[in-house]
Amino acid sequence: MTPQNELRLLPWSGPDGKPCYLSTDDSGGYMSRLADNIEAVQLGMAAQLVEQVSTALGDRDAGPEDLRRMLTELTGVLRDVLRIATSRGHLLGRERTNPTIEEI
Numbered sequence: 859m860t861p862q863n864e865l866r867l868l869p870w871s872g873p874d875g876k877p878c879y880l881s882t883d884d885s886g887g888y889m890s891r892l893a894d895n896i897e898a899v900q901l902g903m904a905a906q907l908v909e910q911v912s913t914a915l916g917d918r919d920a921g922p923e924d925l926r927r928m929l930t931e932l933t934g935v936l937r938d939v940l941r942i943a944t945s946r947g948h949l950l951g952r953e954r955t956n957p958t959i960e961e962i
Contacts (some may be wrong), residue, residue: 867945869896877941884944897945900938907935 865879868889872878879888910926914920 867941868893869900869941897942900934904935904939907931
């Protein structure tokens, strides 16, 4: 098992929106692969939504309800992407404990 400070933040929340973590030394294990797959789906959905919003912003006929719905969806997707970035940033921190300026 990994130490407490090396837990992986998972791409889903637990009860009451609390973060979920994975403690394992096996990055190829079932839960790690599941988390990787969910992150990939979340990032794909984010990319699709950005395209939809870009199109809607160029549409002068888009109504306030459509734009509000898209903003609501964007907020959820942004939360997912931030969680993924936090998790991956933590994982990178373990791999590179002392990055050089060029690496940053």
